[in-house]
Each structure stands twice: as C-alpha cells, then as structure tokens.
Amino acid sequence: MRVLIAVTHLLGAGHLTRAAAIGRAFAAAGHAVTLASGGDPAPIVRLDGLRHVQLPPLHVNGTAFTKLLGPDGQEAGADLLAARRARLRQALDEAAPDVVVTELFPFGRRALAAEYLDLVEAAAARRPRPLILASIRDVLVAPAKPEKVRIAHARIAALYDAVLVHGDPALLPLDASWPVDAGLRPKLRYTGYVNEASEPVEAGATRSGILVSAGSSAAGRDLCRAAADAARQRPDLGWRILAGNGIAQAAFDALGAELADGVLTRAVPNYRPLLARAAVSVSACGYNTAVDLLATRTPSVLVPFAAGAETEQSLRAEHLAARAIARVVPESALSASALIKAVEAASAEPAPDAHSIDLGGAKRTVAIVESIFAARGGTEWANRSPFDRLRAVLDDAGENGRAVSIWWRDDDAVAATPALDRLLALAESVAAPLLIAAIPAGVAPSLGARLSDCGRVSLAVHGLAHANHAAPGGKPSEFGADRTLLCAVADAAEGLRLARARLPADRLLPVFVPPWNRFAPDLAAALPALGYRGLSSVPAAAVPGLVRADVMLDPIDWRGTRSLVDPERLVDTLCRAITEEASGPIGLLTHHLAHDATIWDFLDALLALLARHPAVAIRDPRQLFQASAVDGVTPACWTRCADVPARIA
Structure with missing residues (x-):
C-alpha cells in the first residue's frame, strides 16, 4: 500500500x-x-x-x-x-x-x-x-x-x-x-497503545535516582522549576532533570543555577533506557510518557498538564493511578516540597505489578488497515489475500439481498486474565456480541467482576470441570459415551448449579457447551429437564426442548502447531458456508487462553472485515437462545438489548 x-x-x-x-x-x-x-x-x-x-x-x-x-x-x-x-x-x-x-x-x-x-x-x-x-x-x-x-x-x-x-x-x-x-x-x-521506543527494556537493571522529564515544549517549565528547587533541597535523592528544547536558553540557564553539573540537561533521544534505570520517574502524563511508564514499569509521580482547561493528561493520570501504576500531584499543588514528599512515597513502594495493557498498537494499526484495505480490494497485494475472496463472497451476498449471520463463542474462561482482557478489547473494537463459555468448577470471583461492565458479553455453562473421562486412547470428552448416563447427568446438573452460584445472573444463559464439543446423544435429551434451554457444540441433529447454535470455524491448529490453522483453508470454509447459505448463523469459536500473536492478528483482521461489511449481521447470543425461558421467566439479559447497535441483528 x-x-x-x-x-x-x-x-x-x-x-x-x-x-x-x-x-x-x-x-x-x-x-x-x-x-x-x-x-x-x-x-x-x-x-x-x-x-x-x-x-x-x-x-x-x-x-x-x-x-x-x-x-x-x-x-x-x-x-x-x-x-x-x-x-x-x-x-x-x-x-x-x-x-x-x-x-x-x-x-x-x-x-x-x-x-x-x-x-x-x-x-x-x-x-x-x-x-x-x-x-x-x-x-x-x-x-x-x-x-x-x-x-x-x-x-x-x-x-x-x-x-x-x-x-x-x-x-x-x-x-x-x-x-x-x-x-x-x-x-x-x-489498536492498543503505540509503543514508540524500539529499545528493549533491560531486565533486572539496577534502579537509582529521580528522573524528571518535562516534555519537549515550554509547557514543562513549571515542572522543571519545581524539580530544580527540590534538587537543591534534597540533592541526596540523585536528580536528573530533562528540559525540552522549547524552553528558551535564558530560562534554561536560570533553572540550572546552583545545580551540580549534569542535574539539568536538555531532553535526550535515548530516554527509555534512562527511565528503565530510574528509581522514580517524575513527569507530565502525555501519551508517549504514559506508554514509556507502562513499558518500563518505573515507579512514577505524575504532574498532568492542566493549563487552559486541558483535561487529557489528568484523565489519563487518574486511570493509571486507579491501577496503582502511578501517583498524582495536581499541577495546582505543584511545589518542591510536594514533589519531594511524592517522590519519597513512590520510592518506598515496589515497582508496579505486571499489567495487561496492550502496547502493540503500531503493528496492530498496520494489521487493521491492511485488513480493511483487503476487504476493499483494488490492488495486486489485496488480491493475494484470502480475505479478498471473502470480501467478494460477502459482496455477492449483499448484492443478492442475502444477510450473512455470524455469531461468536469463546471457551474455557475461569478468571480475569490478560488474555481475557485482550479478548474483550477485540470484541469492543468491533462492537461484537460474544458468548463466553465458563468452566463452573474453576470459576474465580475475578471473572464476574471483570465482566460486570461488558454489556455485550453473555455466559454459558462449559460442562463442569473440563475433565477428560474418555477411555484410554479415545478422543477427550467430559460427557462422552464412555460415561454412564447417570454420572453425566449429575455433572451437567452440578455445572448449571455452580454457574448460577458463581456467575452474574444477568449474564448467564442456560446454555450447555460440552468441553471438546463432544457429548453423548442421550445426555442432550436429558438437558431440558435439568433447566437447560440451549445447546452449543458442532453442527449436529436438533434436540427437542433445546435451542441450538453451533460453531464451525476454529482458527487453532490443535493437532499440529497449535498456532493458526492454514488461513486459506479457514477462510475458504467460511466462504463455502456463505455461498451454500448455511442453515442458521455461522459460528466462530475461539479459545482466548490458547491464542498466540498470529492467531490474535488473524482474528483482528477477520472480525474487522466481518463487522464492517454491510451484508454481515453479528448476532447476539441472547437473541439466538431466547426462544424459551427458564421457569417461565425471560431473564433480563435476554431482553435488555438496547445497547446493541442497530446493525447487529
């Protein structure tokens, strides 16, 4: 391009x-x-x-x-x-x-x-x-x-x-x-945050001293002045102050009066390695500074720029402070004494914990733009992409008045994790509803807490413990034909009971998702009596009393690399399903805990294309499984759909 x-x-x-x-x-x-x-x-x-x-x-x-x-x-x-x-x-x-x-x-x-x-x-x-x-x-x-x-x-x-x-x-x-x-x-x-620096963060570096960065413009002069005063009062803390080139030379010279050589210098291009070795960082909270702090996990004191009713840096600083990533000194309270007090407090605390905030924004920007461009077609490069064939099939469906229904299920959730954060961010980026199949016996309280404000996410019952009860040499299954029906029914009932006890009631759908997508037919027939009203597996025969929505697209090469399956074959499968007008919505299956970078990049591109195309309707699981109600009462999560965009069916 x-x-x-x-x-x-x-x-x-x-x-x-x-x-x-x-x-x-x-x-x-x-x-x-x-x-x-x-x-x-x-x-x-x-x-x-x-x-x-x-x-x-x-x-x-x-x-x-x-x-x-x-x-x-x-x-x-x-x-x-x-x-x-x-x-x-x-x-x-x-x-x-x-x-x-x-x-x-x-x-x-x-x-x-x-x-x-x-x-x-x-x-x-x-x-x-x-x-x-x-x-x-x-x-x-x-x-x-x-x-x-x-x-x-x-x-x-x-x-x-x-x-x-x-x-x-x-x-x-x-x-x-x-x-x-x-x-x-x-x-x-x-896209995630754009991580500007190319230098890797030195692991295990010894941290010492206070690094003050006032940005590149004259707007950082007040921060430099307060830091210079603090350095005169407490030189033992080991200060280095980086002043932007926007500060005039006369003002720069005045700031450096009575400071030891090397304490006040101009901003340098190799700022990231200095930050990684600092005991505490003092800075404003511009975009790039925040990314530097997230990358190095340096204890920090933020003085967000707030002149002229600016709110950008203050809002970002508040969110970082809420995650215990930084301390905040309001610009209105900035002084040498306030800075010293905040620096001493930050020095006494451990480095911020590892976070799951996405810093891969530069490469993901390219991947997103490539996928949108490929969906538009028009160049030799785009024509080599499997997504171009998908775009052509979707265009044809739209021109012939056919809506393509897609829905999305993700398996194996038990707790809030960085992988879950990335899954939810991807779903949010394309405004796609999502059904997460949670393992009831393994559910931690953090899962429900993490999903509390995710309005497009619903939950299903992923068996009981995701335990393999297959005979030796058989394909893994928790509810397969190798178990007695009595044991399988008891575990399915216990799975629903635990799910109701441990998961948010307004998110949980009474939908059974068998681990490994395998189950004995006689178990399926027993599910309605246990309180289940839906079943999601791989395409199979209908079951009386259950609403079915199955999955057919899985991007993981489980039997080989366990990375991305051949994308050509995967996209061709989807194209055939669209062309042959598959009965029912086409289900995409993901496993967020098992994804590597290649799989995430593919999903970014695929979902961006699908969400953008006018012929595609990404279906809400609450609607797919709403044909019946539990105990004669329709759950609120099946009817509260006002937050779903009009383009989603």
Whole structure:
C-alpha cells in the first residue's frame, strides 16, 4: 500500500512522535509511507524509512490553539495557510496513496479544518478512492459546544472509513473522554497503545535516582522549576532533570543555577533506557510518557498538564493511578516540597505489578488497515489475500439481498486474565456480541467482576470441570459415551448449579457447551429437564426442548502447531458456508487462553472485515437462545438489548 499520514503538532511533539512511529510500522511491513508534518521541525523524532514532507510550520503559545503562529511568531496569515494547503495537495498527488490518515482531525485541529477538509475531499474524489482514516490517541478533549461534536461526527460519517483509536479500552475507552454515539461506535478500531521506543527494556537493571522529564515544549517549565528547587533541597535523592528544547536558553540557564553539573540537561533521544534505570520517574502524563511508564514499569509521580482547561493528561493520570501504576500531584499543588514528599512515597513502594495493557498498537494499526484495505480490494497485494475472496463472497451476498449471520463463542474462561482482557478489547473494537463459555468448577470471583461492565458479553455453562473421562486412547470428552448416563447427568446438573452460584445472573444463559464439543446423544435429551434451554457444540441433529447454535470455524491448529490453522483453508470454509447459505448463523469459536500473536492478528483482521461489511449481521447470543425461558421467566439479559447497535441483528 501507499500511505499518506497528515499530522500537525502545535505544542509538544507527541502527535508527531506517534504518527512517525505508526509510519515506521507501515514501512517495516513493506508499505510506502509519506508523512506530511505541519508543526515545527522536531529533531528528536525518528523519521527513518519515511518520505517526510514539511509544510510551512505552525505553532501556538501556551494553550491558545485557535491562534496559529507562523515561523516568525506572528499570527498565520491567509498566504501562509494557502501555501500549506497547496503543499499538502501536492503531497497527495505525489504519493498517489491507497490510504490517507489524518491525525486528530476531525476530532481536533478545528483551526486547521480548511486544509484537512481540502485534503480529505480531494482524496475522496480520486479514482480509485483511497481508504480515508482518522488517527486519534486514547483521550480526546471534547469541545464545550455540542454542535462541534455533531460536526465532527458528521464529517466521520460522510468522509471516513474508520477511526483508529490508539489505546486499550481495558484502561481507557474513548467514551470516557468523548461522546461516542451509535453512528461513531461501529467505525472505531482500537489498536492498543503505540509503543514508540524500539529499545528493549533491560531486565533486572539496577534502579537509582529521580528522573524528571518535562516534555519537549515550554509547557514543562513549571515542572522543571519545581524539580530544580527540590534538587537543591534534597540533592541526596540523585536528580536528573530533562528540559525540552522549547524552553528558551535564558530560562534554561536560570533553572540550572546552583545545580551540580549534569542535574539539568536538555531532553535526550535515548530516554527509555534512562527511565528503565530510574528509581522514580517524575513527569507530565502525555501519551508517549504514559506508554514509556507502562513499558518500563518505573515507579512514577505524575504532574498532568492542566493549563487552559486541558483535561487529557489528568484523565489519563487518574486511570493509571486507579491501577496503582502511578501517583498524582495536581499541577495546582505543584511545589518542591510536594514533589519531594511524592517522590519519597513512590520510592518506598515496589515497582508496579505486571499489567495487561496492550502496547502493540503500531503493528496492530498496520494489521487493521491492511485488513480493511483487503476487504476493499483494488490492488495486486489485496488480491493475494484470502480475505479478498471473502470480501467478494460477502459482496455477492449483499448484492443478492442475502444477510450473512455470524455469531461468536469463546471457551474455557475461569478468571480475569490478560488474555481475557485482550479478548474483550477485540470484541469492543468491533462492537461484537460474544458468548463466553465458563468452566463452573474453576470459576474465580475475578471473572464476574471483570465482566460486570461488558454489556455485550453473555455466559454459558462449559460442562463442569473440563475433565477428560474418555477411555484410554479415545478422543477427550467430559460427557462422552464412555460415561454412564447417570454420572453425566449429575455433572451437567452440578455445572448449571455452580454457574448460577458463581456467575452474574444477568449474564448467564442456560446454555450447555460440552468441553471438546463432544457429548453423548442421550445426555442432550436429558438437558431440558435439568433447566437447560440451549445447546452449543458442532453442527449436529436438533434436540427437542433445546435451542441450538453451533460453531464451525476454529482458527487453532490443535493437532499440529497449535498456532493458526492454514488461513486459506479457514477462510475458504467460511466462504463455502456463505455461498451454500448455511442453515442458521455461522459460528466462530475461539479459545482466548490458547491464542498466540498470529492467531490474535488473524482474528483482528477477520472480525474487522466481518463487522464492517454491510451484508454481515453479528448476532447476539441472547437473541439466538431466547426462544424459551427458564421457569417461565425471560431473564433480563435476554431482553435488555438496547445497547446493541442497530446493525447487529
């Protein structure tokens, strides 16, 4: 693919840093990338592997984002803005992109709306039309006027194919900072956090000293001043203060007065290794700083930037503090004494525990865009993808008025784990309902707690203990023909009892999911009398008294590599099921605890394609199994479906 990324950083270099990291990930995957940058040149940002186009630069003073200043420090005039638009249009013509990405716009950079709209509308008029995407960080600052939100949503609906959210909803869903409505939600694609640094974190490094990072702009001057005062009062703590190049030299020299050599320096490009060896980090809470802290797990004190009613850093810092990843000193309370007290407290605590927050956002951004582009077709590269054949089959179904019903089941859940977090983040990223089959005898309290706010997730009964009772040499089964019917019925009854006792009542469906998808036919006939109203296995004969929804697509090569099965064969199976108009919804089966990176990447691509295609309806399990009710009462979870998008059947 040929990719054009347009970004303008106006204060710090965080937006450019993230856009460049994403561009380098595209380049590393073999795509040609043009990065059009409209902020001041930032030598600290890596641009290797990218074609860099520098627009006439703009910046702002403080947080006055509506007053754009040119290179001379004067307010940007019409000629400068016209020159930027012309250079951006020229970059579009030169790149002839397959994909156009606008960083932050239309959710922000409203003062530059004219040049961004000129770019996007020109791109939309090209033939073939490129994919048009918005790229945003985890937290946005919503405008005070609802009309501005409405305009941003209208622009997304009219001009954009998807919105890449570079965050992990397990830590910070977008709707924590921006009003996400039913029109915007289906276009969101969570990528995980973009981890800019390429250096591996040194394992077991000895930590010492206090590392203060004030960012790249002049906005970090107050933090530098408080840290310098703290270093004069407590030099024994071993301070190193990194001041951004945006701080004027005279102010920098004043900050360093009476400090020992090496305590105050300019920001350095190899910041990550320094952070990994620090006993405590002191910093603001910009996007890249937060990712650095998550990657190194350095005890930290956060002083989030809050001038000019900015809320982005404060919100991110609050969520990190809630996960015991950092301590927070509000900017309004910043002083040398407050900093010393917070640093001493952080020094006395152990390093933050391992977390499951997704830091693979750069590579996953590429995978998501590749899958959306493949679904659109149009190039030799896309034609080599098995997903292109799937797209063609789905297109044909849509053109002939056939809806393709898909549903999703995941097996073997027992507790909250990083793998479960990733599963839920994937489901959220594509707004897909999900049935999780939990093993009743192994369920821990953390499972129900983790799922408490996952509105699209339902639970089923995955046997009793997932124990193999097959005869020696036989295929594994817990409820197979090798057991007496009496024992199998007793265990099935106990599984339902434990599930009702240990799982949230408003999530649990009375649906039996036999481990290994194997069960004796006489057991199935006994399930309705035990209180079950649904059965999910592999396709088989109907059972009176039970609603069936079975699975047929399993991406794991269980008998071979235990990694991804041949994707060509898997996608061809799905294509045949669609072409042959399979009776009932087509079931996708996953096992989150057994997935490696290859399987996760495949699922990211497959579900992004399916969720986006207008011929596909991703079915809610609550609806699939709602034909009957337990004890004559329909559970609330079967009828509370207002949160399911209208595009989902």
